[in-house]
Amino acid sequence: MTTAAADATADATTAEVDANTDANATTDAAAIEHARALLGVSRLTNAALTRWLHGLPGVDQVGCEARAGALGTRSIKSASKAWAIDLAISMIDLTTLEGNDTPGKVRGLAAKALTPDPSDPTTPRPAAVCVYGDMVAIARNTLGDSGVRVAAVATAFPSGRASLAVKLADVADAVNAGADEIDMVIDRGAFLAGDYRTVFDQVVAVKRACGTARLKVIMETGELVTYDNVRRASWLCMLAGADFIKTSTGKISPAATLPVTLVMLEAVRDWRETTGTQIGVKPAGGIRTSKDAVKFLVAVNEVAGPDWLEPHWFRFGASSLLNDLLLQRQRLRIGAYSGADYIADDSPSTAY
Amino acid sequence: MPTFEYAPASESRAVVDIRSTYGLFIGGTFVAGTGGIFTTVNPATEEPLAEIAEASAADVDAAVKAARTAYTRVWSRMSGSDRGKYLFRIARLLQERAREFAVLETLDNGKPIKETRDVDVPLAAAHFFYHAGWADKLEYAALGPDPRPHGVVGQVIPWNFPLLMLAWKIAPALATGNTVVLKPAETTPLTALLFADLCRQADLPPGVVNIVTGAGPTGQAIVDHPGIDKIAFTGSTAVGKMIARSIAGTRRRATLELGGKAANIVFDDAPIDQAIEGIVNGIFFNQGQVCCAGSRLLVQESIADTVIKRLQRRLATLRVGDPLDKNTDVGAINSRRQLDRITELSAAGEAEGALRWDSGCPLPDKGFWFRPTVFTGVAQTHRIAQEEIFGPVLSVLTFRTPGEAVAKANNTAYGLSAGVWTEKGSRILWMADQLRAGVVWANTFNRFDPASPFGGYKESGYGREGGRHGLAAYVVTGEGA
Numbered sequence: 012m013t014t015a016a017a018d019a020t021a022d023a024t025t026a027e028v029d030a031n032t033d034a035n036a037t038t039d040a041a042a043i044e045h046a047r048a049l050l051g052v053s054r055l056t057n058a059a060l061t062r063w064l065h066g067l068p069g070v071d072q073v074g075c076e077a078r079a080g081a082l083g084t085r086s087i088k089s090a091s092k093a094w095a096i097d098l099a100i101s102m103i104d105l106t107t108l109e110g111n112d113t114p115g116k117v118r119g120l121a122a123k124a125l126t127p128d129p130s131d132p133t134t135p136r137p138a139a140v141c142v143y144g145d146m147v148a149i150a151r152n153t154l155g156d157s158g159v160r161v162a163a164v165a166t167a168f169p170s171g172r173a174s175l176a177v178k179l180a181d182v183a184d185a186v187n188a189g190a191d192e193i194d195m196v197i198d199r200g201a202f203l204a205g206d207y208r209t210v211f212d213q214v215v216a217v218k219r220a221c222g223t224a225r226l227k228v229i230m231e232t233g234e235l236v237t238y239d240n241v242r243r244a245s246w247l248c249m250l251a252g253a254d255f256i257k258t259s260t261g262k263i264s265p266a267a268t269l270p271v272t273l274v275m276l277e278a279v280r281d282w283r284e285t286t287g288t289q290i291g292v293k294p295a296g297g298i299r300t301s302k303d304a305v306k307f308l309v310a311v312n313e314v315a316g317p318d319w320l321e322p323h324w325f326r327f328g329a330s331s332l333l334n335d336l337l338l339q340r341q342r343l344r345i346g347a348y349s350g351a352d353y354i355a356d357d358s359p360s361t362a363y
Numbered sequence: 364m365p366t367f368e369y370a371p372a373s374e375s376r377a378v379v380d381i382r383s384t385y386g387l388f389i390g391g392t393f394v395a396g397t398g399g400i401f402t403t404v405n406p407a408t409e410e411p412l413a414e415i416a417e418a419s420a421a422d423v424d425a426a427v428k429a430a431r432t433a434y435t436r437v438w439s440r441m442s443g444s445d446r447g448k449y450l451f452r453i454a455r456l457l458q459e460r461a462r463e464f465a466v467l468e469t470l471d472n473g474k475p476i477k478e479t480r481d482v483d484v485p486l487a488a489a490h491f492f493y494h495a496g497w498a499d500k501l502e503y504a505a506l507g508p509d510p511r512p513h514g515v516v517g518q519v520i521p522w523n524f525p526l527l528m529l530a531w532k533i534a535p536a537l538a539t540g541n542t543v544v545l546k547p548a549e550t551t552p553l554t555a556l557l558f559a560d561l562c563r564q565a566d567l568p569p570g571v572v573n574i575v576t577g578a579g580p581t582g583q584a585i586v587d588h589p590g591i592d593k594i595a596f597t598g599s600t601a602v603g604k605m606i607a608r609s610i611a612g613t614r615r616r617a618t619l620e621l622g623g624k625a626a627n628i629v630f631d632d633a634p635i636d637q638a639i640e641g642i643v644n645g646i647f648f649n650q651g652q653v654c655c656a657g658s659r660l661l662v663q664e665s666i667a668d669t670v671i672k673r674l675q676r677r678l679a680t681l682r683v684g685d686p687l688d689k690n691t692d693v694g695a696i697n698s699r700r701q702l703d704r705i706t707e708l709s710a711a712g713e714a715e716g717a718l719r720w721d722s723g724c725p726l727p728d729k730g731f732w733f734r735p736t737v738f739t740g741v742a743q744t745h746r747i748a749q750e751e752i753f754g755p756v757l758s759v760l761t762f763r764t765p766g767e768a769v770a771k772a773n774n775t776a777y778g779l780s781a782g783v784w785t786e787k788g789s790r791i792l793w794m795a796d797q798l799r800a801g802v803v804w805a806n807t808f809n810r811f812d813p814a815s816p817f818g819g820y821k822e823s824g825y826g827r828e829g830g831r832h833g834l835a836a837y838v839v840t841g842e843g844a
Contacts, residue, residue, distance in 0.1 A: 068633070068636070069786045070637070073807065074634065074636075078640050084477065084481070085369065086372035087372070088370045088372045090368075091368055092370070094368075
C-alpha cells in the first residue's frame with residue numbers, strides 16, 4: 012500500500028469510528044492533537060508518523076543482545092534475592108488464556124492469586140489475574156475487592172484480525188464485566204505494511220473504550236522480528252495512549268526475550284524523558300523460572316531505573332512462573348527445596 | 364520505595380593456593396633465583412600476596428640455555444601434529460582450571476572477576492586452541508616457502524592482561540616450533556607462575572617454556588642476550604623504543620605492540636544505546652588499562668549533548684569496588700605507580716581547562732582506586748587528548764564532518780585501534796579505509812578473537828599478533844636466516 016493510500020484508509024477508518032458519537036470524536040481528536048503537538052506537524056498523516064518513527068535511533072542487534080547477556084550475569088544473592096522474589100510475585104499477571112478454560116479453572120486461578128502459598132500467609136499476592144473477556148465476571152466474583160486486579164485480553168486476541176467494531180465490542184464487554192485492565196493486540200499486519208496511522212487509530216479507539224481501565228498494548232514482538240520494529244512499535248503505542256507496552260500474546264514464539272524487553276525499557280525511559288509521562292512494561296510468555304524473572308528485574312533496575320520496580324509499572328505475564336517463585340521462596344525460608352508436592356495449585360507443575 | 368541493592372556475591376578465594384615464595388621456572392623446574400626478591404600485592408587491598416624471585420642476568424642466561432637445549436634436542440625435531448597435541452592439552456587444562464586462573468588474576472591484577480572469568484581466561488584458552496590447530500598446517504598458511512622457527516624467543520609482557528598476553532605470546536611461538544623465555548610484569552607474575560605449573564601438568568618437555576620474573580633489568584637482560592633470536596614485546600612505547608635501539612644492528616628481530624590513544628567515533632546516525640555501551644566498554648573495560656582503549660571519544664557535535672547526558676546516566680550504574688564480587692564492573696588500578704600517573708594526567712586535564720566529571724561513587728578505603736571519569740570540552744592540543752593515560756579516563760572531543768573525524772582520529776603519534784558508530788555501512792567502509800589504526804571496530808569495541816590479527820601503526824608498534832599474520836612473525840621462510 013502506498014503511503015497516500017494508507018492515509019486514506021486510515022482516515023476512512025477514523026471517520027467511521029468517529030461517527031459513533033460526538034463525545035468519541037472529541038476524545039479521539041484530543042489524542043490526535045496531542046500526537047500532532049509532540050511530532051510538531053500540522054496533520055497527523057501516515058507520512059508524518061513514518062518520518063517520526065524512522066527518525067528514532069536504530070538498534071544494533073549484536074550490541075543489544077550483548078548488553079542483555081551482560082545484565083543476565085548479575086549475581087543476586089541472599090537478602091536481595093528474597094526481596095526480588097517477593098517483588099516478582101507481586102508483579103505477576105497470573106494468566107490462563109486457553110480454549111478449554113472453564114469457570115472452575117478460572118475460579119481456581121483466582122483463588123490461587125488470593126492465597127499463593129497456603130503454607131505462608133506472608134507471601135505477596137500477584138498483581139492481577141488475566142483471562143479472556145467472557146471469564147472476567149467469574150474472576151471478578153472470586154477476587155472481589157481483594158486488590159488483585161482483573162485483566163482481560165480483548166480486540167480479537169491473539170491475532171487481532173477483526174474489524175475495529177468487533178474489537179471495540181470485545182473491549183466494552185470486558186470492561187462492563189468488571190475488568191480493571193485491558194490487554195489489547197496491535198494490528199501487526201498494518202504495522203508491517205507501514206500503515207502506522209491505522210495502528211495508532213486503533214489504540215486510540217481502544218483506549219477510549221477502556222474508560223478508567225488501564226490499557227496494555229501487546230505488540231507481539233515475535234512477529235515484528237527486528238529490534239528496530241520493536242522500538243518503533245513501542246513509541247507508536249505510547250504516542251497513542253498506551254498505559255503499558257507488552258511484548259507478546261504468549262501464542263507466538265519467541266515471546267518475551269530479555270533483549271526485546273531491554274529495547275522496550277529504553278523506550279519507556281526515553282519517553283518519560285521526552286514527555287514526562289511514565290509508561291509501564293509487561294514482558295509476557297516464556298518467563299518460567301525465578302532466575303529469569305530476577306534477570307528481568309535487574310534489567311528494569313539498570314535500564315529504566317528503580318522507578319519502574321513496582322507492580323504499577325512492571326508486570327510479568329506468566330502462569331508457571333509463580334510456582335517456581337514460590338518454590339524458591341520456600342527454599343529461602345526453610346533452607347531446602349521442598350518440591351512440587353508442597354506448592355498447592357489447581358494445575359500443579361511437575362517440573363520439579 | 365526500596366531500591367534494588369545487590370548483596371555481595373563474592374567469588375571464593377579457596378580455589379587458589381598462593382605459595383609464600385616463588386622461584387623461577389627454568390628447564391621445567393622451579394629454581395631459586397640469584398637476584399633479589401620482590402613482593403607482589405593485591406591492588407584492591409594492598410595486601411602482600413607472595414614474594415617473587417627477581418631474575419638476574421645469570422638467571423636469564425640459564426633460562427636461555429634451557430630454551431636452546433629444548434629447542435635443539437626436542438622441540439625443533441618434533442612434528443607439528445605432536446606440538447599441536449601439547450597445545451591442545453594446555454588449552455583444555457586452562458579451561459579445566461579456569462576458575463583458579465580467574466580468581467588468581469583478579470587477586471594479583473585488581474580487575475573484576477567478571478572480566479577474568481568471561482574474557483581473560485576463555486580468550487587465553489581460545490588462543491591455545493586456535494594455534495594448536497595451525498601447528499601441523501604451517502606450510503599451508505601462506506607464510507612463504509618452508510616456514511621454520513626462529514629458535515629461542517624472548518617475550519616480555521605487560522600487567523594489564525597478564526595471562527591473556529602470555530597466551531598471545533606463547534601459543535604462536537610454540538605452534539611454530541620456537542621455545543620461549545618469558546618475563547611477566549613485576550606487578551602481576553602469579554598467573555604466569557601458575558601457567559608454569561600447568562606446563563608441567565601437561566608434560567610439556569622441560570625448557571620449552573621458561574618463566575623468569577623481575578622488573579626492567581630482567582627484561583633488559585632478555586633483550587640483550589645474544590642467545591635470543593627474536594624479541595616479542597607488549598608494553599609502553601618508551602620501553603618499546605629502548606628495545607628497538609638495543610637490537611638495532613644485531614640479527615635479532617622484534618615485534619612490538621605498544622601504546623595507543625584510540626578514537627571512538629560516534630556519528631549522529633549511530634545506534635545510540637549500543638554506542639553508549641561501546642563507549643563504556645571502550646574506556647572502562649579493565650579500568651581503561653588497555654592499550655587499544657577508546658580513550659578519545661569523537662562525537663558528532665549535533666548529538667554531543669545527548670550522548671554525554673546518556674553516558675553520565677549509564678556511568679552512574681557502574682559498580683566500582685571489590686574485584687572478587689561478581690557484580691563489580693570496575694575494579695582496582697593495578698599499582699600505586701599507575702594510579703599516580705592517572706591522577707597526574709587528570710589534574711593536567713583540569714589545569715588545561717577541560718571539564719571534569721565523575722559519578723562520585725564511593726571508593727574502598729584501602730587499595731588503588733580511581734572513579735570512572737569523563738572530560739568534556741577537550742581539544743586536540745590538551746595532554747589528555749595526546750598522551751596515553753592508561754586508566755578509566757575518557758576525553759570527549761567533537762567533530763562536524765566525516766573528514767574532520769578522520770583528521771582528528773589520525774592526529775596522534777599512535778595508531779593501534781579505532782571505533783566507528785553509524786548505521787551507514789558505506790561510511791563504515793570509508794572510515795576503515797581512512798583511519799590509520801591496526802584495528803577498526805564498527806558498532807562494537809574491544810572485541811578480540813585469536814583468528815583476527817592485532818597490532819599497530821606508527822608509535823603503536825609493528826608486527827601483528829593473532830591470525831595468519833601473527834604466525835608470520837614467528838617463522839623465517841625461504842632462504843632466510
